[in-house]
Amino acid sequence: MxxxxxxxxxxxxxxxxxxxxxxxxxxxxxxxxxxxxxxxxxxxxxxxxxxxxxxxxxxxxxxxxxxxxxxxxxxxxxxxxxxxRELEVSNVSESLALFLKQHQVSPETLIEFRESMDRTITTLAIARSSVDEKEALLKEALRFKATLLEPDPDLVAAAEIDRNLNIMLARMARNELFEWVMHALQMGFSSHDFALYEDASYRAKAATNWSNTARAISEEEPMKALSFIGLHYALLRQCVDEMNGEAASMVAPFLDDNIEE
Amino acid sequence: MxxxxxxxxxxxxxxxxxxxxxxxxxxxxxxxxxxxxxxxxxxxxxxxxxxxxxxxxxxxxxxxxxxxxxxxxxxxxxxxxxxxRELEVSNVSESLALFLKQHQVSPETLIEFRESMDRTITTLAIARSSVDEKEALLKEALRFKATLLEPDPDLVAAAEIDRNLNIMLARMARNELFEWVMHALQMGFSSHDFALYEDASYRAKAATNWSNTARAISEEEPMKALSFIGLHYALLRQCVDEMNGEAASMVAPFLDDNIEE
DNA sequence: ACCTACTAATGGTACGACCATTTGAGGGTG
DNA sequence: CACCCTCAAATGGTCGTACCATTAGTAGGT
CATH class of the missing domain: 1.10.10.10 (Winged helix-like DNA-binding domain superfamily/Winged helix DNA-binding domain)
Structure with a gap:
């Protein structure tokens, strides 16, 4: 008592x-x-x-x-x-996703923000992550490429791997905030990435580009890595523009050339 | 019926x-x-x-x-x-702030993230904001400086102006995501900024530096602006290090020199 | 040793009553 | 007519009780 x-x-x-x-x-x-x-x-x-x-x-x-x-x-x-309960990022993500849903953020806004984050993350990841992590990232990127290059690729599985790649990279930056914000935004832009992989002509380029990015990171070549990241978002912008039926006037036509690794 | x-x-x-x-x-x-x-x-x-x-x-x-x-x-x-109700950013902010509170993010983590965002925001703001906005930012920065340089400065008011400056700048970037994330993080790192302004020796430098940043932005000098931003975070890091009693070995001693505008 | 059936603890739901606050209508008064 | 007061109605806020559904543990039987 x-x-x-x-x-x-x-x-x-x-x-x-x-x-x-x-x-x-x-x-x-x-x-x-x-x-x-x-x-x-x-x-x-x-x-x-x-x-x-x-x-x-x-x-x-x-x-x-x-x-x-x-x-x-x-x-x-x-x-x-x-x-x-221990608080999880997913709470923040949900909250943010709900907000994005109600406020109709344009694809370009998301792309721009994400590209900015990705550049910083990549730089930090190269400087701070272990060799093992870099190899794991490359291996996963190759798996991603292999999945997408199959005749009838499993797009759902590919999207899952893509998501995982982003999270892995963010974690390698050794700053939880990048990890969380990427996580929180994922719902918002995953739909656009999905579009990029649905189109067969973009699919191969995007997949190859991811593996090139991972390779540059594992070789600790920051400039190369950032260059590939730029290409990724150029492709994404072009793809989104095309889907909206807008003339892709601002996009360089030579992006249509093949990209070899 | x-x-x-x-x-x-x-x-x-x-x-x-x-x-x-x-x-x-x-x-x-x-x-x-x-x-x-x-x-x-x-x-x-x-x-x-x-x-x-x-x-x-x-x-x-x-x-x-x-x-x-x-x-x-x-x-x-x-x-x-x-x-x-129309959803407001403050919901996301609260959610994120709660998360940060439970997860004890280090000051360096916050500073790093914020510096990265600030650099992108500044670049975008210079390119996209109107002349009026740039002038308004400069005016507010000067008011901030004036407030902090008084004999017995009102730190609460100063913190409010500082917060407002950050929001203004983020808004000038014409990308809501930056605005929201800055907003959401504000609670998390405002305490550190506060520390920066409490110390009289840092106060003057930080205030002057803000006005220099705003001037560079209004003059559309991105490199200068980024340079000042780098200085701001260098000061912040030094201040935080000192507060933790750690030897500020990694900080350049010449930061102690006076900064003139 | 294993399975079964029962029991107790606990969240989930329903219903009914009453309180506190706010709005607006009605009526009285200047 | 304009202003003020009072009162009624609508609505959220709280309380209490009862019962249901789910789950973990326990006792008992095979």
Whole structure:
């Protein structure tokens, strides 16, 4: 009995304002300053109901909000309840993806941003990643190329590999922020990349170019790598322009030439 | 009566799975594909309760989730209810800030990322912004400098101006993504900038440097502007290093020299 | 030793009641 | 007519109870 008071002094009864928000704030605070650590379990709803001195509905609403924020995970049944979760990038991604969805960002805007990030990431990755990582990247890029060059390529699998390549590269830059932002944007632009690989004429070039980029990185040739990245986005822009039916007047015609590795 | 059926065919009764999630999905879908537009009001809780064929608690939990997502705004009283909201960057920012808070990103990581973004933003801003915008930026930078050079500067006001300068510059790049990401990161690194301005010895240099940057931008001198930006981050790194008590061995001592405009 | 059936804990849902806040309409007064 | 006051109605916010569904553990039987 008195143990309860000792152990669970976490929460205090609510008195002011919108009760459910107070509950959210108290739990969130407890998580953020470490009184509740990832994996730990919160008291049951009925328990918290009495600790906070409120109705159960309020507790449930608070839990739903924190669950939406990605801070809690809820399981039902015996030994169920609300468990503190380690925040994942996917929460930020979802939030950003929702925003992009409602705000209709143009392909060029996404391409431009991504190209800028990619250039920095590539430079950092060459300087900081291990030889093993560089080799792994090259190997994956070759697998990507092989997948796309088959007669009837599995585009879904290819998109998955492409996504993975981007994540690998971002991780090699040794800066989580690039990794997260790339991750968060992925949903937004994956559709465009997909278009690039759907068109057979672009497919081969883009695939070859990825492997060239990976090779330049593994050989620690930053200028070459950046050059290939420029080509990738030139191709992507041309492809998007064509899809929109716009005259690809600004795109160099010689991009149609074959690219050998 | 029959009007009701016509007008409010928006939602259908829920049958499967976790009911509240179904409700969230239906309302979210209605918003995202435009059946519910920003500013419009959803039916009252009791109304939806009967439309969905569920209890009121479920509806309330769904609304709380959508409110947390930033899709709804709830007012109480007569004419109150859930109103569809235009998504704002601040939702993404909050989400990202929460993530950064839990993941303890090092100052260097933030600085590195931000410097990379700033360089691209500056280049784009010079190329794309109007003369008026450039002048406005310079004017604001001078106001910033004036604020910081006073005998007993108002650091809170200065921080506000600094934040505004960054947003202005990002907006001048004509790419919403840069604007949003800068916005989202602001909470994360504003604390470090603050440190830079608290130290009197750095304060003058940083303030002068901002105005130099703005001047270079308004004069459309990209190389100069990038040079000043490099200096800004060099100063910031030195300041952060000092605060951590680490020997600032990697920082050039000549940064201590006065910088004139 | 294995399987089964039961029990307890816990989240999920429903219903009903009441409170607090806000808007707007009605009516009175200057 | 214009202004102010009061009151009713709509609506979100909270509480309480009851019951259902799911899950983990346990006791008992084969």
């Amino acid at each position: 008195s143990e309860d008071k000792y152990i669970e002094k976490l929460f205090i009864p609510v008195s002011i304002g919108r009760v459910s928000e107070e509950v959210v704030l108290q739990i969130e605070a407890a998580i953020l300053d470490g009184r509740l650590k990832a994996g730990e379990r919160l008291p049951s709803e009925r328990e918290m109901q009495s600790q906070f001195g409120t109705g159960r509905g309020v507790i449930r609403e608070a839990i739903k909000i924190l669950k939406q924020k990605g801070l809690l995970e809820v399981r039902k049944g015996a030994k169920g309840g609300a468990y503190v | 029959s009007e009701d059926k016509y007008i409010e065919k928006l939602f259908i009764p829920v049958s499967i799975g976790r009911v509240s999630e179904e409700v969230v999905l239906q309302i979210e879908a209605a918003i995202l594909d435009g059946r519910l537009k920003a500013g419009e009001r959803l039916p009252s809780e009791r109304e939806m309760q009967s439309q969905f064929g569920t209890g009121r608690g479920v509806i309330r939990e769904a609304i709380k989730i959508l409110k947390q997502k930033g899709l709804l705004e709830v007012r109480k009283g007569a004419k109150g209810g859930a109103y569809v």
